[in-house]
Amino acid sequence: MQSERDSDPMVWSDAFVLGFGPMDEVHEEFVDLVGAMQKARDEELEALLEAFAKHAQAHFDAENAWMVETDFPARECHIDEHAAVMRSVHQVRERLAAGDYALVRRLADELASWFPGHADYLDSALAHWMCKRRLGGKPVVLRRDLKPAALRGDDTPAALRA
Numbered sequence: 001m002q003s004e005r006d007s008d009p010m011v012w013s014d015a016f017v018l019g020f021g022p023m024d025e026v027h028e029e030f031v032d033l034v035g036a037m038q039k040a041r042d043e044e045l046e047a048l049l050e051a052f053a054k055h056a057q058a059h060f061d062a063e064n065a066w067m068v069e070t071d072f073p074a075r076e077c078h079i080d081e082h083a084a085v086m087r088s089v090h091q092v093r094e095r096l097a098a099g100d101y102a103l104v105r106r107l108a109d110e111l112a113s114w115f116p117g118h119a120d121y122l123d124s125a126l127a128h129w130m131c132k133r134r135l136g137g138k139p140v141v142l143r144r145d146l147k148p149a150a151l152r153g154d155d156t157p158a159a160l161r162a
Contacts, residue, residue: 007109007112009034009035009036009038009039009112010031010034010035010038010108010111010112010115011031011035012028012031012032015116016028016031016116016119018119018123018124018127019127019128019131019138020126020127020130020131022062023063023123023126023127023130026055026058026059026062027059027115027119027123029055029059030055030056030059030115031115033048033051033052033055034052034108034111034112034115035112036048037049037052037104037105037107037108038105038108038109038112042101045096045101045104045105046096049089049092049093049096049104049107050093052089053086053089053090053093056085056086056089057086060082060083060085060086063078063082063123063126064078064079064082066126066130067079067126070129070130070133072126072129074122074125077122078122078126081118081122085111085114088107088110089107092104092107
């Protein structure tokens with residue numbers, strides 16, 4: 001049975017766009033999977049957690065490879081953060097096998113809280129680095145439908161509220 005939620009599930013928004021296409025595409029999938037786990041029924045959680053684990057491993061492996069291959073200066077901290085997330089995912093998978101659905105929901109909520117800061121600080125620096133290396137300059141990011149806080153209504157994704 002799904003429990004009552006305190007917040008809306010995470011949804012993709014232009015606020016997450018960093019301007020490096022391969023990263024933005026994988027981030028959109030990340031956000032979609034986290035949101036799906038947040039609103040899933042118990043019987044859906046195992047398959048969603050497996051899909052998320054597979055996605056996260058490929059996602060983090062790609063970013064880690066970009067950092068190593070291009071000698072990205074802040075790579076160690078970034079790679080360590082990815083490893084910590086994967087450790088948590090593996091621990092939650094073990095607990096889900098014992099029927100702990102609440103922990104999967106908590107993981108999804110924690111990922112929804114963690115991701116915007118990770119993307120804003122660590123991934124945005126990597127996106128800039130990759131664009132500079134591949135294209136010779138910083139990314140240009142055009143964002144649609146972003147409103148000042150005073151104009152936002154109830155339909156604003158939780159990830160955009162602060």
